[in-house]
Amino acid sequence: MEKKRKISIIGSTGSIGTQALEVIEKLSDKFEIIALAGGSNVELLEHQAKKFSPKYLCHNAKDKTPSGLSAEILHGEEGLEQICSNKENDIILVACSGKIGLKPTLKAIKNGIDIALANKETLVMAGDIVMQKACENGVKIIPVDSEHCAIHQCIKDIKQVDKLIITASGGPFLHKSREEMQKATVKEALSHPRWHMGKKITVDSATLMNKGLEIIEAHHLFGMDYDDIEVVVHPQSIVHSAIEYKDGSVIAQLGLPSMHIPIQYAISYPERFEGIKSKSFSFAEIARLDFEKPDFEKFPALNLAYHAGKTGGSATTCLNAANEEAVFAFLDGKITLCKIVDIVEKMLSEHKVIQNPSIDEIFEVDREVREKTQNNIRKFSN
Numbered sequence: 001m002e003k004k005r006k007i008s009i010i011g012s013t014g015s016i017g018t019q020a021l022e023v024i025e026k027l028s029d030k031f032e033i034i035a036l037a038g039g040s041n042v043e044l045l046e047h048q049a050k051k052f053s054p055k056y057l058c059h060n061a062k063d064k065t066p067s068g069l070s071a072e073i074l075h076g077e078e079g080l081e082q083i084c085s086n087k088e089n090d091i092i093l094v095a096c097s098g099k100i101g102l103k104p105t106l107k108a109i110k111n112g113i114d115i116a117l118a119n120k121e122t123l124v125m126a127g128d129i130v131m132q133k134a135c136e137n138g139v140k141i142i143p144v145d146s147e148h149c150a151i152h153q154c155i156k157d158i159k160q161v162d163k164l165i166i167t168a169s170g171g172p173f174l175h176k177s178r179e180e181m182q183k184a185t186v187k188e189a190l191s192h193p194r195w196h197m198g199k200k201i202t203v204d205s206a207t208l209m210n211k212g213l214e215i216i217e218a219h220h221l222f223g224m225d226y227d228d229i230e231v232v233v234h235p236q237s238i239v240h241s242a243i244e245y246k247d248g249s250v251i252a253q254l255g256l257p258s259m260h261i262p263i264q265y266a267i268s269y270p271e272r273f274e275g276i277k278s279k280s281f282s283f284a285e286i287a288r289l290d291f292e293k294p295d296f297e298k299f300p301a302l303n304l305a306y307h308a309g310k311t312g313g314s315a316t317t318c319l320n321a322a323n324e325e326a327v328f329a330f331l332d333g334k335i336t337l338c339k340i341v342d343i344v345e346k347m348l349s350e351h352k353v354i355q356n357p358s359i360d361e362i363f364e365v366d367r368e369v370r371e372k373t374q375n376n377i378r379k380f381s382n
């Protein structure tokens with residue numbers, strides 16, 4: 001019998017995590033779960049543990065403890081590190097949101113465990129270090145983000161590639177005016193036309209900061225210069241991204257808009273299984289595919305991300321920290337949607353960039369920028 005691939009999921013209770021478990025349920029003869037980790041949704045974790053029988057279960061809730069399970073219960077950052085040090089794992093899916101992803105990813109890399117990476121913030125915070133350590137330790141980082149997963153599938157030899165073309169659905173405000181965006185409620189910002197995702201990434205999609213983070217992610221994953229990474233708006237989300245070769249050939253990856261496919265690709269790589277596919281792709285049913293240039297004035301987050309990326313060093317750490325704090329403030333009703341990017345711009349303009357920061361310097365920049373951002377938010381919201 002074929003050996004099962006042993007996997008742990010960080011963020012199993014989230015949008016990517018739950019969809020990953022749907023994939024694994026269909027492929028139960030291919031995967032064995034070592035550990036599941038979530039944040040505060042202990043009830044869902046318990047439910048998942050009963051269904052998938054992991055050896056370890058990790059949560060971050062102060063006042064709740066999963067009960068009646070055979071799994072060893074772990075807690076917080078230490079628990080995540082323990083999971084990511086367990087060499088039983090063949091692969092770890094890092095599917096938590098925000099800065100929490102960086103430490104477990106580094107731990108898994110140190111232990112030579114391959115990573116299916118959904119958490120783009122890890123590469124925005126510390127892409128140079130993460131990619132260098134992965135290379136030194138012979139660790140594969142397979143992208144889950146549909147755009148990067150598409151590019152990963154298109155590339156045969158990166159040296160022959162002239163340009164990456166990242167598609168963007170455009171989010172809920174694609175055809176709304178800047179004035180309408182100024183007045184957007186949290187509910188409107190969370191109404192993404194194509195994807196049902198966690199709150200942080202959904203707000204990032206509304207400001208197009210998500211695409212900005214993806215530009216930086218693509219730079220690190222594929223080693224492309226920022227000038228050779230282009231964004232195109234494609235509202236149908238059928239073409240997940242493309243690459244242009246030196247000779248003018250363009251290779252794109254297409255598929256129905258479902259995260260099951262990139263998740264399955266990333267955790268199964270280099271194999272492909274039948275798994276989750278529910279419907280065959282039909283060009284005739286899709287009928288049309290539209291593309292347009294992004295509006296850089298309406299969505300200044302894109303230029304900010306290019307600017308931070310080209311500046312390099314700790315600039316992208318600053319961008320990520322300021323953005324995350326500003327998104328939380330928007331979700332808490334403290335600032336308006338457009339203020340998110342204003343605040344990020346201000347934090348970036350005041351940031352003293354450290355070139356080639358150490359990992360400790362990155363964590364320190366992250367802490368400082370978050371503190372400063374919170375102080376600014378207090379001023380904005382008073």
Ligand SMILES: NC(=O)c1ccc[n+]([C@@H]2O[C@H](COP(=O)([O-])OP(=O)(O)OC[C@H]3O[C@@H](n4cnc5c(N)ncnc54)[C@H](OP(=O)(O)O)[C@@H]3O)[C@@H](O)[C@H]2O)c1
Binds near residue numbers: 012118120144146
């Ligand atoms: N959703 C998508 O379609 C999509 C597509 C591409 C990329 N991504 C990326 O994938 C990542 C996850 O996105 P998502 O939409 O799945 O987010 P989400 O639905 O908000 O899920 C976040 C997950 O992280 C967990 N978490 C929070 N604090 C934690 C902690 N301290 N320790 C361990 N786990 C913790 C949450 O647990 P609790 O809920 O239990 O608190 C939840 O399981 C993001 O970086 C996003 O940019 C997502």
